[in-house]
Amino acid sequence: MIYPSKLYPWILVVPQIFMLVFSIIYLKNLRQLFLNVKLINYFFVFLFMFFNLSFYWIYAHIVSFLNFHILYLPNISKYILGDGNFIFLNIFAICVWVPVIEEIFFRGLILKRFNEFSGKFFAVIFSSFLFCIVHGDVGLFIPVFFSSVLISVLFLMSKSLLPCIMLHSIQNLFVCIVATFA
Numbered sequence: 001m002i003y004p005s006k007l008y009p010w011i012l013v014v015p016q017i018f019m020l021v022f023s024i025i026y027l028k029n030l031r032q033l034f035l036n037v038k039l040i041n042y043f044f045v046f047l048f049m050f051f052n053l054s055f056y057w058i059y060a061h062i063v064s065f066l067n068f069h070i071l072y073l074p075n076i077s078k079y080i081l082g083d084g085n086f087i088f089l090n091i092f093a094i095c096v097w098v099p100v101i102e103e104i105f106f107r108g109l110i111l112k113r114f115n116e117f118s119g120k121f122f123a124v125i126f127s128s129f130l131f132c133i134v135h136g137d138v139g140l141f142i143p144v145f146f147s148s149v150l151i152s153v154l155f156l157m158s159k160s161l162l163p164c165i166m167l168h169s170i171q172n173l174f175v176c177i178v179a180t181f182a
């Protein structure tokens with residue numbers, strides 16, 4: 001029998017499919033967004049990962065100190081990866097599929113399009129706002145917004161989705177590891 005907890009990450013794939021289809025329809029040069037691979041961009045991946053983890057740590061401590069229960073980071077089930085063969089499928093869904101699709105949609109489509117007519121600042125803020133809304137939990141709003149701003153800046157600097165996908169994948173993997181072993 002398949003239990004809902006084992007299917008949880010795969011349920012998240014459904015909206016991702018819509019994002020992918022929408023992006024493919026509206027992005028004419030999707031392939032070009034995966035070019036421009038320079039070594040310096042990957043230095044920024046790890047630098048921004050450090051900034052992001054530092055921000056999460058500071059945010060969690062401030063929210064805890066001020067006792068803002070509504071802004072607490074949500075507890076992620078230690079069983080998020082499931083068991084047996086589902087572990088590998090769920091790692092793929094969380095650490096590969098979701099980052100690829102979300103980066104194509106939020107950076108490759110939303111950020112890129114809004115940057116064309118509204119400028120970088122508004123495009124980064126708007127795409128990051130949409131990104132954190134999609135992640136749903138009020139406790140994730142501020143840290144996911146910050147993370148999205150960093151990834152958006154990385155995209156604007158590198159002009160490539162590859163470093164963005166890498167950073168997003170590492171972040172998701174980190175969340176899985178922390179949730180599993182917490």
